Amino acid sequence: MTFITFAIKSAWRKPIRTLLMIVCIATTFMIYGLTASFVNGSQSASGSSEDILGVMNAAGIGQPMPRAYVNRIEAEDGVAAVAYSSRMRGFVTTEQNTVTLSVSQPRQLMAVNGEDLGLTDELIATLERSRDNVLVGRALAQAKGWEVGQTINFTSFTPLSADGGRNLQLRIAGIFQGATAHTDTYFLLGQYDYVNALRARNKDTADVFMVKPDDGVKTGELAVRLDDLFSNSNTPTQTQSEKQFLEAFLRQYADVGLIVQLVVTASFVTLLMIVINTMVLAIRERYFEIGVLKTLGFPRKRIMALIMSETLFVFLVGGFIGLCLAFVAAKFGGATLGLVLSYDILLKSVAFIFGMALIAGVLPTLNAIRIPVVAAFRTR
């Protein structure tokens, strides 16, 4: 019998209680895995580049800037390519069916982050064939069940045309895949000129300029120079990486990260309270056995290692099950739910498992090592 076998047998002494603890832990880590995957997934900025810069209005995200800025940005040293885009939120068919339409000049977009989005010359050519053509991201197409050739009716949440019209008839010309599974592909990609021609307000404006720096150019320095270009204009800018931009963009609607953090913290704290309480009771019931072990010569550090191993075992099994469930959900429902379970999340989860096992094991361990043998024998 190894020490680990002994610890596992001790942990399994009351199977129902141990099983319930494992269920609690599995549930918590499944919640963590799913929520973290959600933040990391298609509705987050996980697949966004740190190298591509986003220039936006310093007054706030979504505030328009003159599209003419593109020429001055393009002329700046160290800029390889620029694209501008306007984003519109709306719905298709029913209001619950919310989607985002991002409109750009297709060739410019291709030059800046065509690689990240998985755009090909063929796709761009298809898109340009008709002004009401759109490309749909892989995740969105899977979630909605859309296919190439289908026509959808996009209704903007804000009026588009002078007569208050909000509807756009769009034809799905192709599906872009994204460079990796983490790339945000949960949106529609349309043509700027088509939408701009309809606009009654904010004509010839863009919400963001995406800048691809030349190789070897420090993005931080370039960002400062770009902001300096417009610092004395009516519309000063704030430049940051695409990743930061998308994160800030999402925060307009809700600080998903903060909400997730609060939910996860609450569930972890609750879990700790449950496991600590259960472990304290379980060890108290075994004081007599602890006394026997001490009598046989088990020193404090062995007793400590035993109880810590028991706690760790319960956390490892529960955590593993929870993460497996989250993995299955991300694998089979990831596209629909926007879940991406990354290695980062798995590594963090493992750290949480060990950390929480350590915290949960401290109190019962202290109780066990402190109790004198004679007092332990009186508990029978």
Next chain:
Amino acid sequence: MSSKPYIQIEGVRKGYKIGGESLSIFSNLNLQIEKGEFVAIMGPSGSGKSTLLNMLAGIDHVDSGELRIGNQRLDQMGEGARATWRSGCMGIVFQFYNLLPMLNAAENVELPLMLKHLSVKDRRSRVDKVLTLVGLEGRQKQSPSLMSGGQQQRVGIARAIVGDPALLLCDEPTGDLDRKSADEILQILTYLNREMGKTIIMVTHDQQATEYAQRVLHLDKGTFNEELRKAS
């Protein structure tokens, strides 16, 4: 040439505080036991038998005085040192066996060996050897809950001797057994004493059990009132 006794208790004081009041168990306890002796200690409840056994086992400390076993001064050891000493020099047999229910017979016996640097093969070999010695060969995998009281106590004895300690402390080892099982356990203890040279100190209420011992000590009100020597 005079040699020191194996166990020497000299001027030992021991008391407890209960509800703010001091209760003295021993005020000046003296005892000497030679190596290889089989000593039975009798006495009424509250006479201090268990306290004495706990002190000898190093699981309770003396307030003052000298408690020496072999070359070790237990009264001067800290808790960690006493634990180390217990794992190497002493085995203990309990009245209610105190086997761990989630482990089988062999695993219970193996527990003290987990503290020693032995290979799995050596540990298994030692466990098999002591289980055979106590008459439980072939029952390695059996759960203690499926064993009779006598068999459980044999496992308890095997656990106590598997580390090959020189001293065996027995706390009413036959107290929970019928006469036949009790005699079998006492025969095993006698064998360990006579054939393997173990020093055995046995606390008991069982008059017949004392027949197996070489010395019988009567403890009352914290002192040994009489000592009967029997022919070995």
